[in-house]
Amino acid sequence: MSQIDLLLLHPPSVYDFRQRAIMYGPISDLIPSSPVFEMYPLGFLTMTSYLEAHGLKVRIVNLALRMMNDPTFDVPEFLAGLKPAAVGIDLHWLPHAHGSIEIARLVKAAYPQVPVIFGGLSSSYFHQELIRYPEVDYVLRGDAIEPFLYELLLRLKSGGELQDISNLTWKHDGEVRVNPLVCPDPPVGFVDLLPVQMMKMVLRYRDLQSVLPFNGWWKNPITAVFTVKGCHHDCLTCGGSSQANNLINLRKAPVFRTPQNLVKNIADISRFSKGPIFLVGDLFQAGEEYALDVLARLKSAKIKNEIIFELFGMPPAGSLQAIDSALENWSLELSPESHDEEIRCLQDATVFYPNSEMEAIIEEALSLRCHRIDVFFMIGLPQQTRGSVLATIDYCEKLFKNSDRRLSCFISPMGPFVDPGSKCFEQPEQFGYRLFAQTLEEHRQLLVQPSWEKILNYETKWMSREELVDTTYDAAERLNSLKLKYERIKPELGEEVAQRIVQARQINNSLRMSLDANSEMSREERLLLLGEIHSYSVSTVCDKRELFWSNHLLNFKWSEIFRITIVYLLGTLLSRRKRQRVAPRCAIEKKVDTG
Numbered sequence: 304m305s306q307i308d309l310l311l312l313h314p315p316s317v318y319d320f321r322q323r324a325i326m327y328g329p330i331s332d333l334i335p336s337s338p339v340f341e342m343y344p345l346g347f348l349t350m351t352s353y354l355e356a357h358g359l360k361v362r363i364v365n366l367a368l369r370m371m372n373d374p375t376f377d378v379p380e381f382l383a384g385l386k387p388a389a390v391g392i393d394l395h396w397l398p399h400a401h402g403s404i405e406i407a408r409l410v411k412a413a414y415p416q417v418p419v420i421f422g423g424l425s426s427s428y429f430h431q432e433l434i435r436y437p438e439v440d441y442v443l444r445g446d447a448i449e450p451f452l453y454e455l456l457l458r459l460k461s462g463g464e465l466q467d468i469s470n471l472t473w474k475h476d477g478e479v480r481v482n483p484l485v486c487p488d489p490p491v492g493f494v495d496l497l498p499v500q501m502m503k504m505v506l507r508y509r510d511l512q513s514v515l516p517f518n519g520w521w522k523n524p525i526t527a528v529f530t531v532k533g534c535h536h537d538c539l540t541c542g543g544s545s546q547a548n549n550l551i552n553l554r555k556a557p558v559f560r561t562p563q564n565l566v567k568n569i570a571d572i573s574r575f576s577k578g579p580i581f582l583v584g585d586l587f588q589a590g591e592e593y594a595l596d597v598l599a600r601l602k603s604a605k606i607k608n609e610i611i612f613e614l615f616g617m618p619p620a621g622s623l624q625a626i627d628s629a630l631e632n633w634s635l636e637l638s639p640e641s642h643d644e645e646i647r648c649l650q651d652a653t654v655f656y657p658n659s660e661m662e663a664i665i666e667e668a669l670s671l672r673c674h675r676i677d678v679f680f681m682i683g684l685p686q687q688t689r690g691s692v693l694a695t696i697d698y699c700e701k702l703f704k705n706s707d708r709r710l711s712c713f714i715s716p717m718g719p720f721v722d723p724g725s726k727c728f729e730q731p732e733q734f735g736y737r738l739f740a741q742t743l744e745e746h747r748q749l750l751v752q753p754s755w756e757k758i759l760n761y762e763t764k765w766m767s768r769e770e771l772v773d774t775t776y777d778a779a780e781r782l783n784s785l786k787l788k789y790e791r792i793k794p795e796l797g798e799e800v801a802q803r804i805v806q807a808r809q810i811n812n813s814l815r816m817s818l819d820a821n822s823e824m825s826r827e828e829r830l831l832l833l834g835e836i837h838s839y840s841v842s843t844v845c846d847k848r849e850l851f852w853s854n855h856l857l858n859f860k861w862s863e864i865f866r867i868t869i870v871y872l873l874g875t876l877l878s879r880r881k882r883q884r885v886a887p888r889c890a891i892e893k894k895v896d897t898g
């Protein structure tokens with residue numbers, strides 16, 4: 304068996320979701336994942352790139368996806384078949400508060416001597432609490448930890464000292480140690496998300512299932528390229544805002560990836576995939592000059608993939624023409640959050656734009672070769688009432704009327720949690736919020752409540768949890784009808800969504816009554832919800848497929864994948880021959896031995 308220097312495990316949101324009866328609600332309808340939140344952090348790929356480039360062997364296992372796709376998949380049994388030198392578990396998104404710790408428990412049971420390392424945004428925020436769980440040995444804080452992780456793995460193997468490893472929270476003789484937090488500039492041009500690494504991992508461990516980022520990725524092989532660490536903006540509800548970044552990562556200002564490196568990464572991806580590439584972060588945040596530089600390079604690289612741009616604010620005049628002249632295939636994602644300009648302005652006045660400006664941008668994009676515009680709205684914002692949410696849906700109708708089928712609108716509740724580090728989480732009263740959980744353990748407990756109404760970690764002065772839930776279904780129902788009316792979705796799809804909303808609302812109402820009456824789920828409700836993640840929680844504010852792009856296996860460039868496979872297999876064959884002459888050792892041992 305090939306020795307693994309670091310086994311990276313992605314947990315499901317709730318570990319035993321297959322045995323529990325929970326109505327998760329539409330908390331993941333606007334992302335590719337289900338309520339199991341089976342997508343692993345992009346950081347898994349950057350860590351893999353970095354560590355493999357330094358000679359270590361990393362294996363990613365998406366346990367959440369394996370558990371979803373195979374009801375008989377047994378985590379302890381699977382773990383027993385591996386032999387890692389160290390295990391990394393992400394607690395990046397807070398909705399993994401339950402699953403991550405349960406998986407750590409199983410890892411400890413499987414290999415008591417193997418170090419368990421946690422990392423990610425929520426791990427960083429809750430590091431002091433997290434390290435006190437007996438199954439957690441190390442927490443690496445920060446958003447650019449690759450070099451620290453490498454150093455930690457070497458030291459763990461060699462038995463070296465740990466007190467000078469930056470950003471490490473650890474235990475020594477039962478005492479918690481918190482090493483100083485530093486915020487390094489990410490390595491020049493960042494660490495690439497290398498698709499080739501994923502392919503090599505599939506070949507090395509003969510396991511495709513474990514590496515897939517989310518359910519259905521084969522059909523919708525969207526890839527993401529991140530452009531920035533940190534953010535200029537300070538939106539009240541965002542856990543990736545400027546204030547949150549400063550608080551959690553000590554990142555005081557965003558660091559942008561160099562245009563050269565960014566476009567190189569896109570070109571690398573385009574060699575094996577014809578699928579869409581999502582640029583994470585608004586290019587115009589780094590200034591017009593930066594964005595134009597990226598666009599010019601994209602033009603020279605002759606990228607054919609559809610490139611999806613997200614816009615936080617409205618771009619300067621002429622920007623859309625620049626995009627259009629660089630790419631024949633592009634789309635936009637806009638997030639005005641609310642139609643109400645006052646509510647939008649409250650989020651962060653520095654990124655505010657009036658509706659008229661957004662409408663002008665939409666009109667211009669539609670006059671160009673823009674392939675698709677998705678407009679996202681949110682429920683649960685400061686000062687937002689039920690009436691305001693419904694008025695947002697009226698505004699969607701206005702947008703539908705003045706556009707064509709390339710534009711669609713989406714609305715979803717902010718959930719399950721308002722994010723730690725955001726202003727609304729840190730100073731809830733000041734922004735009209737009431738929190739139901741503050742600590743990590745409290746969030747773990749919330750995640751296993753029977754319905755999403757009880758899972759939400761907040762309500763606002765303007766909407767109770769009950770109202771947030773009811774308003775979500777009302778808004779979703781109306782938006783779905785509008786999409787049918789304006790032919791944004793196929794009639795069968797729209798009717799399916801309408802039916803799902805009715806069912807979801809019914810089960811939610813019945814749960815509400817039984818929980819209020821005796822705090823227990825009825826037997827019928829339990830049976831209905833047992834192990835259920837789809838029927839009442841997926842596609843109940845929109846059909847998930849509305850988010851996806853064209854879907855077929857032709858999205859892959861099979862000749863390139865074949866070439867990489869052959870090169871890899873030949874490489875392994877040669878190195879196996881060499882190893883037959885030298886005693887086999889794991890990569891870390893070699894590193895440590897040679898200093």
Ligand code: B12
Pocket residue numbers: 330331332333334335336337339340341342343344345346347349350391392393394395396397398420421422423424425443445446447448449452527529533534540541542543544583584718719722723
């Ligand atoms: C891109 C993105 C997405 C993409 C997913 C990309 C992906 N697979 O990572 C999409 C759109 C799908 C998404 C979905 C969600 N997201 Co999101 N997302 C982001 C965004 C904009 C950028 C993240 C990013 O790309 N970082 C760059 C990569 C390279 O770094 P990284 O993944 O963070 O990894 C580094 C470190 O975190 C750390 N690390 C991570 N994991 C581990 C594990 C170990 C063992 C170690 C040692 C270190 C480590 O090391 C890595 C390298 O240094 C951030 C906001 C922001 N600006 O940061 C929000 C953000 C992270 N998302 C957020 C949320 C809430 C979600 C959702 C839960 C929303 C929802 N309800 O649907 C889902 C969860 C998805 C899932 N797991 O299924 C919140 C997180 C708040 C919180 N504390 O929970 C953020 C901050 C935005 C916000 N709303 O405030 N998201």
